[in-house]
Amino acid sequence: MVIAIILLMGSSIIAEAYTLGSRTLMFGKVGEDVKELQIKLNQWGYSVGAPDGIYGKGTEKAIIQFQKDQGLVIDGIAGRNTINKLKAEKYIKYSVKPGDTLVKIANKFNTTVWKIKVNNNLNTDVIYVGERLNIPQSGPNTTSAYAIQSKSNYRLHITEEEMDWLTRAVYSEARGEPYKGQVAVAAVILNRVLHPRFPNTIKGVIFEPWAFTAVHDGQFWLEPKGTARQAVVDALKGWDPTGGATFYYNPAKVTSYWIYTRPVITRIGRHYFAT
Incomplete structure (x- = not known):
């Protein structure tokens, strides 16, 4: 009897074929409209992974970030205004x-x-x-190739050349790391630019002698692929998974033991982030 009830409940969930916009979506909702919502989020650049039709924490987090960026009410719920904005493009x-x-x-x-x-x-x-x-x-662009998103909420205003340097730095230093770890590397560079102890330009920070292994050994000039550029954009928008770190290191590749004197804030992937 219990099994029959569970199967019946499962069937009713599958049978509910809502279309996106026909109801308010929030954590715990399941259906084809949730899957369509996830596809829209991916298209906008708010990655939720493979759409599965389940409104979980990843989807809720993406909705919150989307609402922040679009000036909407931030509640993690995909109501009419949020869905209409997602469908507008x-x-x-x-x-x-x-x-x-x-x-x-x-x-x-x-x-x-x-x-x-x-x-x-x-x-x-x-x-x-x-x-x-x-x-x-979104209409023709009359500015830089990288002036494609509003920079009003960026931590720094950057040029096309600086975007290229940041993307190369993230790719060469963290291409084997999880996405959060790539954002973290970009955030460290931005934190240094804004810190009085370091050069106050992106170029100055990246090309400071012996600051980054990839610059020193030439990997910096590899052609960036994957999610490196998007990681830079997320860091520019204010995401700092490191909590304000200005240093990071991989213990397996440390060449100067001085780095161990720095207070560690967190670990992401193979990197330790410190101040």
């Missing part, structure tokens, strides 16, 4: 032309490389002439 089809890169296309359509990759299931930055891409349409 439209997409166009674009055929890749000779000389195109994802950065150039993002610049042209005032969007981000991250969004283009999410909307087209791209795992690399490689694109081909004639390939048809779904492009989030």
Whole structure:
């Protein structure tokens, strides 16, 4: 009897085929509309992983961040205003032309490389002439290729060149780390720029002698891939998983034992973050 009831309840959950916007969504909700919500969040760049139709902590966290960025009421609940904002962005089809890169296309359509990759299931930055891409349409861009998101809530205002340096630093220093660890490395660089003990420019911090192993051994000049750039954007928006750290190290690769004198705040992946 108990088994029959559980099966019946499970069947009723599966049978509820809501469409996104037909009800308010919050933690614990399950359904196709939740899955559509998760797809929209991924398209906007708020990664929730593979959509599973379950409104869990990851989806709630993404909604909260989306609400913060969009100036909406921050409650972690996907109500009418939040859903309408998520559904507002439209997409166009674009055929890749000779000389195109994802950065150039993002610049042209005032969007981000991250969004283009999410909307087209791209795992690399490689694109081909004639390939048809779904492009989030926000209107033409008349500024820098990296001035594609509002910088009013950035910790620092940066140039295209500085964005490239930050992305390279994150990729070369933390490409094997979890996403949170990549954001953490970007945050440390920003923390240094804002700290009186260090150079007050991104270039000065990154290229300070012996500051970063990847700069010293040349890995810094590897072509960034994956989520490095999005990690930089999240750090610029204020996410600091380190709690204000200005140093980090991997104990397996330490060359100067002085680093062990620094008070450790937290550990993320293989890196320890300290002040």
